[in-house]
Amino acid sequence: MTQTGRIAALVIAGLAAVGGMLVQTSSPAGGGFPLLLFAALIVLGTVFDAGYLARRRTSRGAWQLTAEREVDHQSGQILEVWYDPVTGERRYLPSGERPD
Missing domain, CATH: 1.20.58 (Methane Monooxygenase Hydroxylase; Chain G, domain 1)
Incomplete structure (x- = not known):
């Protein structure tokens, strides 16, 4: 708010x-x-x-890269899974990118 x-x-x-x-x-x-x-x-x-x-x-900057990888079926890109242990949020980003 x-x-x-x-x-x-x-x-x-x-x-x-x-x-x-x-x-x-x-x-x-x-x-x-x-x-x-x-x-x-x-x-x-x-x-x-x-x-x-x-x-x-x-929790900014507390993102941890997991060992999980996914394939985006639309683009064919490999996505890395990032996890924030404070909030429990997960982000799926193209390989090599970091969460903001």
Whole structure:
């Protein structure tokens, strides 16, 4: 998520939390809990998304070449398999190329 998207998500979460508190305190039956839960889910999703991106950024350059080789049936090229142990991602690249 971009920085602008993160800010927008947190603004929406703040508005939902304020709305939920207003509904909860103003009506005798409550009813603001769903908005408060919605706000909490947005905040948790935004926080964990930032952590996921940080982990992905730290894995740059950690690619390992495996012993696996594949043949691309369309081009006939031999593809080497690269593996990132941090994320578990695999990339199939033409022989001699490195992942970015």
